[in-house]
Amino acid sequence: MRRSPWATLVVLALAQFAVVLDVTIVNVALPDIQRDLGFSAAGLQWVINSYTLLFGGFLLLGGRAADLLGRRRMFVAGLVLFGAASLVAGLSTTSGVLVATRAAQGLGGALMSPAALSILTVTFPQGRDRNIALGVWGGLAGLGGTLGVVAGGVLVDALSWRWVFFVNVPIVVALLAVVRVFVAESVAEPREADGQTGPAGQEAPDGRRAFDAAGAILGTAGLLAVVYGVVRAEPLGWGSWEVMGALTGGVALLAAFVVVEVRSVAPLVPPRLFRSRSLTTASLALALNGGAFLSMFFLTALFLQQVRGDSALAAGLHFLPMGVAAVVAAAVASQLVTRIGTRPVQLGGAALSVAGLVTLIQAGADGSYLTALLPGLVLFGFGIIGVGVPAQIAAVVDVEPRDAGAASGVVTTFYQIGGALGLAVVSTLANSRTGAALAGGASEQTALVDGFHRGLAVATGLAAAGVLAALASPRVAAAKARATEAAAAV
Known part of the structure; x- marks a missing residue:
């Protein structure tokens, strides 16, 4: 049966939107969760950390399993696990059950996300169509993170914290109803390895299907x-x-x-992937991008609520222009890549990210949102997707279909690990600055502003390193994309 690749993209992008939405939607519900389930202050962090731990830890395995066992099969398995865990999380009556189901959600996301990106890679041939598809993918992911804060505030205020989990269930059910209609199954084809003793990553020397257990x-x-x-x-x-x-x-x-x-003759991550300079530099850029984004989002959310007195919903609404900028940036970036190549677009995005963070550092406890915060948020929204779209395009440009899942796992792992590590470093330095200011006799508000500025300065350093990563990346030429399109049209 012939399937429209654009219908496939809609299904995959909506699934990724739900995964990204879930990362931020829970944050605004934490105070209510703590009160209802009796979490300690130290234990509450595991509502977030259990998800992060399983999601980041199993991405490589999820990506390669998609190549070997079937990409749609692993996507559906992850989707089912994510939806079931969301339902149980919403019904949780103890802290232990909620933490366990959040871990299950993370595992579901780790199976689903790289499988979805690898399906997208093998569905769209290199060129303009793939660039547009990855632009839509990146734009919805950016919007999902922003809308998560808004949706979380609305659901918690209007219903209860349980609905930040229940909201995933109808999305999952709808996607499961259409996935077999719009998404084709694909499995990596075995092929002889260059200069190796056996087929690379797919079969053992005796021709049997193999899996790298070690x-x-x-x-x-x-x-x-x-x-x-x-x-x-x-x-x-x-x-x-x-x-x-x-x-x-x-x-x-x-x-x-x-x-x-x-x-290994059947590696989980084929070493040949890292012979690609495009994949290596793009993975580094995405790691730095993740660190800058999660750090900025975390620090600014606290700044809006603790310093400027926003409610959870108001803070989410103040982030909304950044999400809109991300969607516009995704559309523009995917078109520019086809015209001028990946490196100039990635370099421009990194520069905009730095400019956005430098602008946000100027914000204080007073001042209008329109002049003090909005310009920086919009610039950063353009910049973060301006890096992400060309980097994702460059990362998979040299990847063969048999390695699509493994490459997707590598790219997503770099982003998640970079984000987690960057956030941990930035939040630690921001908190130490706040603590030192309080010890020095500063008011709580002044100390929080000092910590916010210190943290954003470190995040700016990550974004600046992203500029260097863009300069080191090879330029995937626009001519190559157009040639691929012409060949596909013949």
């Missing part, structure tokens, strides 16, 4: 340990034995993972 265990365990160390750094400090042990153990496991992957 790589899966080491890679997943290493990522879990690193993410755990990062999320525990905020409450415990980077020098604590728990944090240092988790990070050291995670790095050791990931080093062993690299050794295993180089020697």
